[in-house]
Amino acid sequence: MNKVDQSTHKSKENTSEQKLNSSPKQSLDLDKNHVTVGKPFSDDSKMTMRNVDVFYADKQAIYDVNLDIAKNEVIAMIGPSGCGKSTFLRTLNRMNDTVDGCRVSGTIAMDGENLYAPKLDVVELRARVGMVFQKPNPFPKSIYENVAYGAKIHGLADSRVDLDEIVENSLRKASLWEEVKERLHQPGTGLSGGQQQRLCIARAIAVSPEVILMDEPCSALDPIATAKIEELIEELSQNFTIAIVTHSMQQAARVSHRTAYFHLGKLIEVNPTEQVFTLPEHQLTEAYITGRFG
């Protein structure tokens, strides 16, 4: 981002703070021109979103979201069902393109490059921004083929040896190698749910993306598998930027550095995770994390 942009954002931030100070008792009703409170911006941003609106046909799902995702951070997106957090996540690698009638306005950029520019190559973008879905969705192929899939498509391996190495490294990074190294050529669908999800993570990191989007990656898993994935997310954050949507506030608290709270398509508050869960700035955030609705 350039300097001018950042300064305008600073001022926005200020106004929101002033607003907060001037009316400490906010109502639970959302005012029309809500401005995100907290610290949505970063000096070291990997992805920047400005004035993002998303529409499904005539229905608006996301209202004027401004947010930065910093390099190598884990940002969690929480909020009640239907608040638009998954929709927002899917705009970041343009997976919303596959939905009929979905329209995105505003700018979303990665390393300063507009993702919605007409000449942008979606295929290349998705190789740089990987995604893990809510339900594990391994392909009906062998474990090896699942992980090798992206590398084959993008021509990352020149030889079988290269490919073997990529598969092994990815499986190791997803801490699945030890469990599956004896049966790499058995179908990936034969693994347990948690293993399948780690397989999907291995598949995503096999193409060395810069950002990994995770859409409720643990919602279909049991607590032990969930703990493993959370551990994994922490390790991955050393090399990747991760945006994770979750329904579990404990999970957001455990794995993320910053937390963004969405409500009815609006980004209400973004703050360091610790602060969000101990001292939320906005009334709505507090109401949500204390379980008054959700």
Added chain:
Amino acid sequence: MQVTNILFLLVGLGAFGYYLGRGRSLAMANPLGGIRRLHSLPSYHGMHVALWCLIPSLILLGLWFIFADAVINNLVISSLEPALLPPDSAGYNLVFNKINNIASGVIKEQGQPLGLIEAAQYMDSLRTMSRWSLTLLLLTVSLFGLAWGQRKITVDFRARPAVEKVMQNMLFVCACLAIFTTLGIVLSVLFESIQFFRSVPLYDFVFGLDWSPQTAIREDQVGSSGSFGAIPLFVGTLLVSAVAMFIAVPIGLMSAIYLAEYAGKNVRTFAKPALEVLAGIPTVVYGFFAALTVAPFLRNLGSDFGLAISSESALAAGGVMGIMIIPFISSLADDVITAVPQSMRDGSLAMGATQSETIRRVVIPAALPGIVGGIMLAVSRAIGETMIVVMAAGMAANLTANPLESVTTVTVQIVTLLTGDQEFDSPKTLAAFALGLMLFMVTLVLNIVALHIVKKYREQYE
């Protein structure tokens, strides 16, 4: 009384029984505080009475249909004077038919032997008696059933499970009917085939390379010993089917992929029914289209290039058959491709695969069992198809793998063997049954293989 009238009467009685049973159960329930006191709803009580009224008499009616004629015939024949009795079974049929015809008035009585006329009159009186006694018997049984059903109605009577049970058995009987019909067809084909193999050895039929089913009708005819080698027919069938599949599989599959993955909603709503119209065209129409339009066109085209294409070629027949089969493959493949979960596609697209890579590497492999099943069904259909090949493939049993030549298929030969005046015990006619049996076995094996493939790979994505 005519049987149809009896049936109407029975149905009327059944309806009356329903009405009575329902009324009786209602009358019992009302003083106790409404139908909630009944174990079963009044309509079930009504049904129960109606079933008691109908089922026993219908069973009796069925038995009558099976046995009455045989009993009457035996009585009539045994009443004949010994002088009129024929010496052998063929003559027996002749005499019997005569009596029958006199009795039903097809043949005038004048000029017939007195014994036959008497027998015919006897038969007539027996039939009348049997019909009247049947009517009386059925009415009595029905009324008894009705009364019995009525008597059984109490507040606690479990009419609902009873009716349920009867319904279940009725469905079972219907299912059995379908199975037994199939079994009957198979057995009749099998027995006729066995008769055929008595005159032509099995080995000569299955592995023979020459097909010319012209047998001598008279002893003194020459040059028509007949040879029944089925290989040329099966090769012809396979050739035509192969040409058909060569056209139908790629086109059907690709149009399915387009419809399922690329086409917008508007195109889909228009194109899918339009493709399925192809399946609704009668095969006769395809047949003369192949014979009168495609075959001459191909012959002319071939002569332009210096190729000799016969005017009845496997190519023309197979090509048109392929077009006929396209909708089978496309609509089956479309269904299985659409059934592949969206999460598979999302997973692949999110990896940065293009849409066609996703289709090639993820969607098609996942849908493969269904697609193979569809193709196998289409192959069975192609092998069994008759009309197009009758019109366009020709009659000459050439043993060739060249699609430009005229070939003949199993179904064509069955048609030619069985049309026109035939004796039903010559090997020429019986050969049709043997061919049918072999064709049936081939398609059966194909279907089993298809089922097996589908089963083996079915649960891959879940």
